[in-house]
Amino acid sequence: MSNTVDTAIILELSRELDKLRKEQESCLLEINKLHKKLQSSPEVVEKSSDELLGKLRELYHKFKELSEKEVILLMTLNNEVDSFILHAVHRRKDGSEQKKKRMKADVDISRLSLAGSMRSQLELAACLKDEQVAARVTPDGAEEDEWIVVKVIHFDREAKEFEVLDEEPGDDEEGGGQRKYKLHMSRIIPFPKRIDPSSAPDFPTGRHVLAVYPGTTALYKATVVNAHRKKKTDDYLLEFDDDEEEDGSLPQRTVPFHKVVPLPEGHRQ
Structure with a gap:
């Protein structure tokens, strides 16, 4: 996988994370508004408690779902960035001292920018x-x-x-x-939530992924055949490496969206 592709994936995940956190902030503001309303207006609670408390329960449930999505995004982003950094270190290890110093600075900046995300990742890992x-x-x-x-x-x-x-x-x-x-x-990759197809990434055609081979609990390298997941089921259509038929062709297999994750850098299977 090229550096250009790796960077594109990291940027895409970062944009998704930024969008998700804006949704979390909006949801939290709504929760706080209801809290203040319930605390400052007891008479409102008595007249419409069921309606308000029902709305509050919906917001709590939504915020919980957003937090679970954040776990998946943070761990995936962390794995992608670590892989990119390791690849960069390996590629530049024979460079000049000046290049090495610049590379180290780039790595330090990258890790510093992820420090906040890592803290959130540790907090949310218990959700798994x-x-x-x-x-x-x-x-x-x-x-x-x-x-x-x-x-x-x-x-x-x-x-x-x-x-x-x-x-x-x-x-x-x-x-x-x-x-x-x-x-x-670093050896763990969360699956998308089974009950939430929107938590699964839309892999482009030709993208390499890691997927559970049908009928097993083992994951293998596969290639996305169609960028558009099947409607209703949200399944991916994949071709697994080393899965040739007698004529040498690769059969196209359907795999549920919640059993497919991005291919880690350096995967050799």
């Missing part, structure tokens, strides 16, 4: 408890990492570490069983 996410794990005896679907059990804010559960039984010599992993947050 009991949610399914994509996780990069290293199974016992395996030479390479794998991406699988796991369930979040706990988030350690200090260590920035998730405890997750692989709910699929293993196939080891002892008969298998569910496995737990402790993974740094």
